Amino acid sequence: MSMEQTLLQKKSLPDKFKKISFLIFGIGLLTVIISFFVDSHRFAFNYNILFSFLVSIALGNMFLFAIEYLAGAVWSTVFRRINEIFISFVPFVMVIGIVVLLEMHSIFHWTYKDVLENDEIVRGKTPYLNETFFIIRFFVYTLVWTLFAYFMRKNSLKQDTTYDQNLTYRNSKLSAFFIPIFAITITFFAIDYLMSTEPHWFSTIFGVYYFSGTVLSALAILTVVSILLHERSYFDKILKPDHFYNLGALLFAFVNFWAYIAFSQFLLIWYANLPEETFWMIHRWENGWEIFSFILIFGHFLIPYFALLSQQAKSNLNRLKIVSIWLLIMHYVDIYWLTMPSGFKQLVFGWIELGFIVFCVGIIMILFYYRYERMKNIIPVGDPKLKRSLEFKL
Amino acid sequence: MENKILYSVSGIFEDVNKLISAVKTVTDSGYTKFDVHSPYPIHGLPQAMKLKPSKLGWVTLVFGLSGALFAFLFMYWVNVIDYPLIVGGKPFYQLPAYVPVMFEVTVLSAAVFTVAWMLFIMFKFPNNSHPLIDTEYMRKVSVDKYGITIQASDPIFDLTRAKEFLQSLGASEVFEIYFRESNVKPKIFDKKFILFLGITSLIVSGVTYFILNHLLFMSPFNWMHEQFRLNPQSKLTFTKPETTNLTPVEGTVARGFLPYPYTDRPDLAEKNLINPLLPTEKTLKVGKEKYLTFCSPCHGNFGHGDSRLKGQFPNPPTLHSDKLRNMKDGGIYHIITVGQNIMPGYASQISSDERWAIVHYIRVLQRAINPKESDLK
Numbered sequence: 082m083s084m085e086q087t088l089l090q091k092k093s094l095p096d097k098f099k100k101i102s103f104l105i106f107g108i109g110l111l112t113v114i115i116s117f118f119v120d121s122h123r124f125a126f127n128y129n130i131l132f133s134f135l136v137s138i139a140l141g142n143m144f145l146f147a148i149e150y151l152a153g154a155v156w157s158t159v160f161r162r163i164n165e166i167f168i169s170f171v172p173f174v175m176v177i178g179i180v181v182l183l184e185m186h187s188i189f190h191w192t193y194k195d196v197l198e199n200d201e202i203v204r205g206k207t208p209y210l211n212e213t214f215f216i217i218r219f220f221v222y223t224l225v226w227t228l229f230a231y232f233m234r235k236n237s238l239k240q241d242t243t244y245d246q247n248l249t250y251r252n253s254k255l256s257a258f259f260i261p262i263f264a265i266t267i268t269f270f271a272i273d274y275l276m277s278t279e280p281h282w283f284s285t286i287f288g289v290y291y292f293s294g295t296v297l298s299a300l301a302i303l304t305v306v307s308i309l310l311h312e313r314s315y316f317d318k319i320l321k322p323d324h325f326y327n328l329g330a331l332l333f334a335f336v337n338f339w340a341y342i343a344f345s346q347f348l349l350i351w352y353a354n355l356p357e358e359t360f361w362m363i364h365r366w367e368n369g370w371e372i373f374s375f376i377l378i379f380g381h382f383l384i385p386y387f388a389l390l391s392q393q394a395k396s397n398l399n400r401l402k403i404v405s406i407w408l409l410i411m412h413y414v415d416i417y418w419l420t421m422p423s424g425f426k427q428l429v430f431g432w433i434e435l436g437f438i439v440f441c442v443g444i445i446m447i448l449f450y451y452r453y454e455r456m457k458n459i460i461p462v463g464d465p466k467l468k469r470s471l472e473f474k475l
Numbered sequence: 476m477e478n479k480i481l482y483s484v485s486g487i488f489e490d491v492n493k494l495i496s497a498v499k500t501v502t503d504s505g506y507t508k509f510d511v512h513s514p515y516p517i518h519g520l521p522q523a524m525k526l527k528p529s530k531l532g533w534v535t536l537v538f539g540l541s542g543a544l545f546a547f548l549f550m551y552w553v554n555v556i557d558y559p560l561i562v563g564g565k566p567f568y569q570l571p572a573y574v575p576v577m578f579e580v581t582v583l584s585a586a587v588f589t590v591a592w593m594l595f596i597m598f599k600f601p602n603n604s605h606p607l608i609d610t611e612y613m614r615k616v617s618v619d620k621y622g623i624t625i626q627a628s629d630p631i632f633d634l635t636r637a638k639e640f641l642q643s644l645g646a647s648e649v650f651e652i653y654f655r656e657s658n659v660k661p662k663i664f665d666k667k668f669i670l671f672l673g674i675t676s677l678i679v680s681g682v683t684y685f686i687l688n689h690l691l692f693m694s695p696f697n698w699m700h701e702q703f704r705l706n707p708q709s710k711l712t713f714t715k716p717e718t719t720n721l722t723p724v725e726g727t728v729a730r731g732f733l734p735y736p737y738t739d740r741p742d743l744a745e746k747n748l749i750n751p752l753l754p755t756e757k758t759l760k761v762g763k764e765k766y767l768t769f770c771s772p773c774h775g776n777f778g779h780g781d782s783r784l785k786g787q788f789p790n791p792p793t794l795h796s797d798k799l800r801n802m803k804d805g806g807i808y809h810i811i812t813v814g815q816n817i818m819p820g821y822a823s824q825i826s827s828d829e830r831w832a833i834v835h836y837i838r839v840l841q842r843a844i845n846p847k848e849s850d851l852k
Contacts (some may be wrong), residue, residue: 282822344574347571348572348574348575350572351571352563352571352572354563354564354565390536391532392528392532393528402827474518474519475519
């Protein structure tokens with residue numbers, strides 16, 4: 082007990098952080114509002130990307146949280162509070178997502194009546210792709226994710242005061258239910274918000290593709306936030322390089338996983354060579370979009386792969402920090418690459434896109450600030466695995 | 476004992492944490508030639524021993540990359556240089572199709588060469604004359620104990636001091652290990668070993684023989700042989716009478732094939748049949764191709780009856796005889812279709828249009844050998 086009381090006092094974030102995050106948020110918000118009046122089509126597409134990215138971060142952390150309980154992982158217990166901060170983003174992110182519903186006509190052209198009349202392929206998909214069902218699905222996602230996020234966090238936070246070991250068991254059960262539901266909802270989410278921007282195209286691996294990016298970005302944001310807090314001794318230096326080594330190894334694994342899935346999708350489309358599938362890839366290989374295809378090949382796979390390859394690199398905090406930020410940007414670019422060419426024939430990239438990135442950073446910082454301040458402890462002090470986690474050795 | 480040369484002083488440790496702190500002390504006391512043994516890899520030990528990072532990772536990297544390169548070059552050589560084949564309408568050089576193979580070969584080559592390098596280069600595998608081998612110390616540290624070995628060649632080594640030092644660190648047992656007097660030869664030609672090899676090979680070959688010749692034909696392994704489906708050319712049991720092949724219904728005409736009505740009447744064929752094709756360049760090209768494929772082996776490339784068969788088959792008469800030159804197109808067509816003397820009919824191999832095209836080509840050959848007056852002007 083004494084160790085916990087002396088070691089694990091939570092420090093609050095400096096006021097400067099709050100000011101900076103509000104500044105970034107303000108700049109982002111201003112650009113976003115201006116962009117709505119300048120080019121509402123581009124605004125809507127970018128907003129969809131922003132929403133999908135935020136969902137990635139929140140849901141990915143829920144997945145990591147569930148995996149920790151299911152696998153009985155010990156090393157990651159010290160990071161779980163950071164996970165939970167991002168998990169608690171879920172309801173806010175879904176509120177942000179309502180704008181996507183309002184702007185549906187600018188993003189999804191299957192919502193137009195004249196498209197439905199003239200386009201037999203899109204008409205055939207109306208049992209799934211129609212506005213009512215789309216909105217229903219949005220609220221189903223919101224409900225399911227929010228409930229899971231709420232109960233997972235509730236059990237975990239309650240343990241801080243009650244030290245009840247049953248809560249760990251209860252969260253394990255919850256996680257076991259969550260994983261299949263997560264698999265289904267994230268697949269449908271990817272189909273709804275990313276794949277249906279091009280309703281003629283389909284790929285059965287698409288849900289897995291989005292999932293790989295989701296987990297990668299969740300790991301990346303977990304890594305970068307933990308390292309930043311650790312460097313400013315918010316963790317009282319209780320974290321060892323061995324803990325970060327595991328994060329680095331997982332990052333490395335998921336960089337490979339993403340490449341594996343992305344290449345699988347490409348290879349099958351390329352081999353089968355069916356016009357109904359290839360046009361999507363071809364479109365991303367011309368009219369300037371090929372720049373982003375190349376950025377993904379190098380930036381999302383080759384550069385982080387070689388940056389994380391050696392054993393020393395995975396426990397080198399500076400390198401982990403840079404690679405994690407880089408991977409977060411790459412996941413944003415990945416979603417951009419998935420959806421943007423569906424709405425625009427020629428490459429579009431400019432102040433609107435940058436403004437949305439700033440806005441996204443601002444949202445994450447502000448949400449992080451408030452959720453962090455509401456936390457009582459920075460590590461789960463009541464968790465029975467905590468002692469082993471602190472003593473974790475590779 | 477006196478004339479033996481000391482190799483090392485080795486201590487046994489019971490506990491990992493004790494071992495690591497002991498290793499740290501050994502390092503700090505200035506010993507440089509020492510080694511630690513444990514039955515499993517311990518993280519943090521290399522740091523405690525102040526070892527340089529292992530170079531094995533570079534071996535993996537180099538062999539992994541050369542595996543990828545090898546796979547790429549091999550596939551490129553096969554698909555582009557040595558035996559270009561069009562597969563699925565793709566170009567010969569097709570990087571996406573190479574990637575899975577390159578990936579697998581990278582993994583295989585990296586893994587195999589890492590292990591091989593470790594065993595044969597770093598551990599000097601076939602060499603079994605190391606003084607630690609076959610000692611009580613080694614037997615213990617390869618099961619459930621840990622050990623530190625301080626070599627006698629260390630510059631600050633002193634037998635009694637090293638022994639006391641290890642004991643003070645918490646070693647439960649301390650051994651003195653000596654070089655062998657003579658190199659013990661490996662006992663490969665030992666009687667027992669030969670017997671073991673013989674028995675093993677007998678068992679292995681017996682089992683293999685049994686599996687391949689008997690087991691595979693026993694139930695349930697033979698289930699796949701006996702399936703309730705019709706094999707090609709097998710007897711049909713549901714027809715009357717039971718036959719192997721069903722003949723088409725009488726009077727059936729296959730698509731694209733009209734029955735030939737003049738089989739036994741060459742005179743009528745010559746009288747009634749008219750060449751439906753015009754002697755255009757395209758037709759003549761087809762005719763030439765088919766003539767060279769089907770006719771030229773016996774009739775010769777220019778129709779002189781100079782066959783390439785070199786007496787294996789009687790030579791046919793020349794196609795430039797007056798009889799054939801004056802024969803109408805229908806007559807020649809009839810001969811190609813049903814055959815003549817020992818020449819078989821080609822109706823089943825050459826389509827009707829192609830036969831007419833061949834007739835045109837034969838006319839061209841005839842006119843080239845015996846040109847008309849007007850051609851020579």
